[in-house]
Amino acid sequence: MDFKPSVFFEALTSPAFIDGVRITILLTVVAMAFGLALGLVVALLRASPWAPLRAVAWGYIWVFRAIPALVWLLFVWDALPQLVPAFKGDWFSAFAAATIALAMNEAAYAAEVFRGGLLSIDEGQRLAARALGMPPSRVFTKVIAPQLIRVTIPPLSNDFITMLKLTSLASVISLQELLARTQTLVASTFRFVEYFSAAAIYYLVLVSIFMVIQAQLERRFVWISRQTAGTSALSRVRQLTALR
Amino acid sequence: MSEPPVGHLLDAGLLGEPVAAGRQGTAEYVLEAIDLRKRYGHNEVLRGVTFGVHRGDVKAVLGPSGSGKSTMLRCLALLEPVDAGEVRLEGRRIGVRESGGRLVSLPERVLAKERSEIGMVFQRFNLFPHLTALGNVMIGLTEVRGRSKADAREIAQTMIARVGLAERASFYLGELSGGQQQRVAIARALVMNPKVMLFDEPTSALDPELVGEVLAVMEELAREGMTMVVVTHEVGFAKRVADRVIMMDGGAIIEDAPPAEFFGNPQHERTRKFLEAVH
Ligand SMILES: Nc1ncnc2c1ncn2[C@@H]1O[C@H](COP(=O)(O)OP(=O)(O)OP(=O)(O)O)[C@@H](O)[C@H]1O
Ligand SMILES: [Mg+2]
Numbered sequence: 001m002d003f004k005p006s007v008f009f010e011a012l013t014s015p016a017f018i019d020g021v022r023i024t025i026l027l028t029v030v031a032m033a034f035g036l037a038l039g040l041v042v043a044l045l046r047a048s049p050w051a052p053l054r055a056v057a058w059g060y061i062w063v064f065r066a067i068p069a070l071v072w073l074l075f076v077w078d079a080l081p082q083l084v085p086a087f088k089g090d091w092f093s094a095f096a097a098a099t100i101a102l103a104m105n106e107a108a109y110a111a112e113v114f115r116g117g118l119l120s121i122d123e124g125q126r127l128a129a130r131a132l133g134m135p136p137s138r139v140f141t142k143v144i145a146p147q148l149i150r151v152t153i154p155p156l157s158n159d160f161i162t163m164l165k166l167t168s169l170a171s172v173i174s175l176q177e178l179l180a181r182t183q184t185l186v187a188s189t190f191r192f193v194e195y196f197s198a199a200a201i202y203y204l205v206l207v208s209i210f211m212v213i214q215a216q217l218e219r220r221f222v223w224i225s226r227q228t229a230g231t232s233a234l235s236r237v238r239q240l241t242a243l244r
Numbered sequence: 245m246s247e248p249p250v251g252h253l254l255d256a257g258l259l260g261e262p263v264a265a266g267r268q269g270t271a272e273y274v275l276e277a278i279d280l281r282k283r284y285g286h287n288e289v290l291r292g293v294t295f296g297v298h299r300g301d302v303k304a305v306l307g308p309s310g311s312g313k314s315t316m317l318r319c320l321a322l323l324e325p326v327d328a329g330e331v332r333l334e335g336r337r338i339g340v341r342e343s344g345g346r347l348v349s350l351p352e353r354v355l356a357k358e359r360s361e362i363g364m365v366f367q368r369f370n371l372f373p374h375l376t377a378l379g380n381v382m383i384g385l386t387e388v389r390g391r392s393k394a395d396a397r398e399i400a401q402t403m404i405a406r407v408g409l410a411e412r413a414s415f416y417l418g419e420l421s422g423g424q425q426q427r428v429a430i431a432r433a434l435v436m437n438p439k440v441m442l443f444d445e446p447t448s449a450l451d452p453e454l455v456g457e458v459l460a461v462m463e464e465l466a467r468e469g470m471t472m473v474v475v476t477h478e479v480g481f482a483k484r485v486a487d488r489v490i491m492m493d494g495g496a497i498i499e500d501a502p503p504a505e506f507f508g509n510p511q512h513e514r515t516r517k518f519l520e521a522v523h
Contacts, residue, residue, distance in 0.1 A: 128370035128429075131321055132384040132436065133360025135353045142387055146374040223374055223416045 007191050011198035020181030021202050027098055027167045027177060032160055034103035039110025046115055057111065064108035070169050073101040077173040098170035102163060109159055117152045118144070150221040157214040161207055178202060253406050253461070254468045258399055259437040271335025274299045274471045275362075275440045280319055280329035282312075282495075289315045291495040292329070297440065300469040304482035304503075307492030308518060313475045314367075316492070317442045320473070321364045325349050333361060333439060360388050363433030363441040367448050369425040371417045377404060377428045378413040384436045403431045407461050423454030427461055434465075441465070443474040479522060483507060491515045 011017060045057035064072070077097040081087040121144060129143040171180035182199040186192055273296030282290040289312045297303045307313050318324045320331055322339045330337050338358045340347045350358070371380050378400050385396035404413045407427040417425055426446055433441060443462065447455040459481050466472060466485050476482060482489050482503060489506040491499035491514070499506060499515045510516050 122370075124366060124368055124370035125372065127318075127323060128364075128366060128372070130323055130356065131359060131362075131364035132432070133356050133358075133388040134384075135356045138387045142383060143372055150374070221374075223418065225376065225415045225419060 003193050004191070007189070008194040008198055011185065011191075011195050012201065014185070016181050016185065017178070017198065017202075020176060020178040021206070023095070023175065023177040024164070024167050024202075025206065027095065027102070027170065027175070028160070028164045031099045031102035031167070032106060032163050034099065035106025035159075035163070036110050036156070038103060038107035040114050042107055042111035043114035043118065046111065047118060061108045061111055064105055067105075069102065069105045069166055070172070072105055073098065073169055073173060076101040094170065094173045094175035097173060098167070098175050102166055102170075105166070106159060106163055110156065113152050113155045113159070114148065116155075117148045120151055121147050146221075150223075153214065153218055153221065157210070157217075160210060160214075164206055164210070165203065252468075253403075253434060253465050254470060258402055259435065271332070273297055273332065274334055275320065275473065276330075276332040276335075277316070277320060278330040278332065280316065280331070281327045282315055282319055282324070283327060289495050290319065290326070290329075293492075293495070293497055295490060295497060295500055297471055297473060298487075299471055301487040302466045302472045302474060302485050304486035304489045305473060305475040305492060306477070306479075306482065306489060306518065306522075307475075311492045312495040313492055314444050317364070317444050317473065317475060321362050321442055322355050322359050323364070333358070356388075360384070360436055361439050363436060363438035365426070365429050365433055365441065365443045365446050367445040369417075369422070369429045369449070371425055371429055371432070373417055376414050376416055377409060377420065377424075380417075380428055381431045381435055384432060388436065399435055400431070403435050404428070407431045408457070421454060422450045423457045426450065426458045430458075430461055430465075440471040440473065443472065443476070445475050445477065447476070447478060477522060479507070479519070491518065493518075 042057045042060055045053045046061075048054050048057075077094065080097075081092065125143055125147065126139060129139040134142065167177055168179040170177055171183065174180065178199055182195050186195045189195070276296040277293050280290050280293040281288075293312075293316055295303070305313055305316075315324070319326045322331070325339070331339055339350060339355065341350050341354075342348075349355075371377075372383065375383060378397065381400035381404055382393070382396040385391040385399060386393060389396075391399070401410075401413060404410060407430060409424060409427055409431075412420060412424060417428075420428065430441075430446075446462065447458050450458065455478070459478065462472070462474070462481070463485050474481070474486070486503050488500060489503050490497050491506070491510075491512065493514050498512045499510060501511070506515070507519065510519065
């Protein structure tokens with residue numbers, strides 16, 4: 001077996017590698033943020049009382065779930081500047097292109113998650129909030145949004161992990177993220193096993209860190225009081241039946 | 245196991261004077277419905293509903309399932325637009341405004357303001373699961389009335405104690421019984437200091453042994469002079485507490501009489517049949 005631990009550890013700690021990780025994290029977070037925002041807009045359009053808006057949202061989801069992320073990424077990077085002169089400027093970096101492409105891809109999936117979440121919230125919630133006299137914006141931010149966040153954390157966490165892995169596609173448009181850095185180093189050393197293993201380790205660690213964050217987030221959205229939070233699930237069930 | 249309501253629910257010192265107090269007493273009715281009509285597609289649900297509620301009166305509404313009772317309450321609470329007719333609050337027409345000689349429905353933001361003067365209690369409580377009992381009672385004060393968190397907390401805490409739930413203020417709704425949830429829902433509406441309270445079958449979703457604690461709060465409220473419209477199947481409550489009882493059938497009011505008359509000598513054959521069925 002040809003595996004040199006020293007090369008492996010050198011790869012793990014090399015500054016070029018760590019810089020690639022930094023770009024991977026940055027792209028994941030930024031593309032996800034834009035993707036969620038756009039996805040929420042698309043989901044709200046899909047629930048619009050006005051049919052043309054619903055059709056636009058439906059079309060968006062249809063198109064972007066069908067097009068492979070890699071195809072769309074290459075389209076944005078190579079074809080978009082030919083199509084729209086505004087994208088010929090210096091600002092249109094590989095990072096910007098990857099952000100746009102991945103965010104638009106994510107939005108189609110996030111929109112479906114949000115739509116399902118909105119449907120799962122009892123109509124009585126909106127009714128009660130309106131009856132209290134809340135204007136529409138408050139109904140959404142104070143009553144609907146917290147419940148929407150709770151039900152969408154698990155599926156959107158899945159999307160986040162998918163996004164983290166999708167950022168590796170940006171290596172084909174020469175964005176110097178983790179995979180691109182790995183390939184550059186491999187090309188000069190031919191130590192495939194060590195370098196790809198190191199990259200895999202980094203993805204594993206990043207996803208693991210995120211899973212911890214997800215668990216923490218989910219805990220914040222468990223709506224039970226301190227009195228009952230400490231007790232086990234079984235005794236909680238007993239307590240609830242006793243209350244009735 | 246839950247403390248009985250301690251009463252003193254309507255307290256100007258706690259809640260402040262009712263909004264637009266100057267209008268008080270000028271109109272005959274606090275809440276008035278004039279020829280309300282509403283249809284869903286081809287289904288004519290309200291076919292000209294007219295009645296008024298005097299200040300401090302309790303109006304009980306009876307009627308078979310599907311007769312339009314909930315729809316009527318939603319229209320009165322401005323949660324749904326009517327096709328025709330008027331809703332008047334203290335004599336002032338609400339929900340619409342005149343524009344170029346025509347009546348148009350108010351925009352949602354303005355409707356929201358008007359709704360805050362009408363309290364609504366739902367059959368299924370509709371408490372907010374992401375908030376504690378206290379949070380549920382506070383939210384109208386902070387988000388609609390613009391009160392500070394500290395003020396709102398104090399008022400909400402007091403009101404929760406007065407519906408007998410002081411010890412449960414920090415509980416979420418999964419940790420409250422149905423009866424307790426409904427009392428929180430009543431407190432949530434009450435702190436807004438509404439001019440009238442609408443109840444849509446407030447005890448229908450409750451286990452029989454929990455009905456009493458909710459009715460007790462409502463009776464106390466009636467005793468203290470709250471103007472109320474109560475859709476209910478609790479004939480006992482209607483007899484004991486209501487000043488007038490309405491019978492709704494097929495989207496219209498077919499009987500409107502004081503309880504003694506309504507239950508003792510109903511004029512309408514349908515009312516007689518209905519009363520026999522629920523007894
Ligand atoms: N949002 C709606 N869309 C369409 N039809 C509706 C809607 N709400 C109510 N209806 C219809 O209006 C009629 C009256 O319903 P409503 O809920 O007002 O009756 P109700 O007297 O409250 O009955 P119940 O005692 O069962 O609560 C029913 O035929 C119902 O199907
Ligand atoms: Mg009903």
